[in-house]
Amino acid sequence: AQSVTQPDIHITVSEGASLELRCNYSYGATPYLFWYVQSPGQGLQLLLKYFSGDTLVQGIKGFEAEFKRSQSSFNLRKPSVHWSDAAEYFCAVGAVSGSARQLTFGSGTQLTVLP
Amino acid sequence: KAGVTQTPRYLIKTRGQQVTLSCSPISGHRSVSWYQQTPGQGLQFLFEYFSETQRNKGNFPGRFSGRQFSNSRSEMNVSTLELGDSALYLCASSGGGANEKLFFGSGTQLSVL
Numbered sequence: 545a546q547s548v549t550q551p552d553i554h555i556t557v558s559e560g561a562s563l564e565l566r567c568n569y570s571y572g573a574t575p576y577l578f579w580y581v582q583s584p585g586q587g588l589q590l591l592l593k594y595f596s597g598d599t600l601v602q603g604i605k606g607f608e609a610e611f612k613r614s615q616s617s618f619n620l621r622k623p624s625v626h627w628s629d630a631a632e633y634f635c636a637v638g639a640v641s642g643s644a645r646q647l648t649f650g651s652g653t654q655l656t657v658l659p
Numbered sequence: 660k661a662g663v664t665q666t667p668r669y670l671i672k673t674r675g676q677q678v679t680l681s682c683s684p685i686s687g688h689r690s691v692s693w694y695q696q697t698p699g700q701g702l703q704f705l706f707e708y709f710s711e712t713q714r715n716k717g718n719f720p721g722r723f724s725g726r727q728f729s730n731s732r733s734e735m736n737v738s739t740l741e742l743g744d745s746a747l748y749l750c751a752s753s754g755g756g757a758n759e760k761l762f763f764g765s766g767t768q769l770s771v772l
Binding site: 578580585586587588589590593634636645646647648649650651652 | 663692694701702703704707715717749751760761762763764765766
């Protein structure tokens with residue numbers, strides 16, 4: 545069975561600083577990987593996804609993530625954080641069975657941005 | 660284009676009751692998935708419906724059920740509610756293909772007293 549680990553429960557950074565959120569996955573085949581962001585009381589918004597091809601993936605809001613098969617990692621990065629980036633971030637791996645799909649999420653990383 | 664709409668936004672029930680949650684997907688989307696989000700267990704997959712058929716199911720008891728209508732709208736039902744069922748229930752829609760991204764609604768916050 546697939547699993548996702550986000551080792552950092554809470555991260556605090558200053559506005560303008562760089563950000564890296566860690567994600568490690570366990571999956572038997574080539575994974576489909578995702579990063580989602582959730583603001584309080586809201587649903588999940590997709591930041592970026594990796595299916596195949598280039599291992600450096602660009603997403604919305606200036607985020608990027610790099611797939612490293614050898615490390616089973618898919619870390620999310622942003623060079624300069626904005627106060628509006630404060631939210632909870634979830635990494636997910638997609639299991640595909642036929643044409644069906646289900647996502648397994650990590651436990652999330654809460655990001656606080658200091659002014 | 661309207662997003663995924665979930666109703667109601669908040670719900671309060673007592674133990675033993677049953678509840679029905681509704682999800683209207685993005686127009687043209689044929690797949691609807693349901694997830695439960697709790698502080699303790701995080702986000703967990705409940706089930707996915709495509710063209711009125713359940714094609715994937717997570718590890719939840721039979722008290723959790725769902726259905727999808729011909730217009731792709733979906734309902735989720737929880738019978739004999741327990742305190743542990745208190746959660747944010749999220750619905751997501753997509754076109755249904757394996758490479759398609761999921762669009763999530765804002766969820767229904769269920770509180771069981």
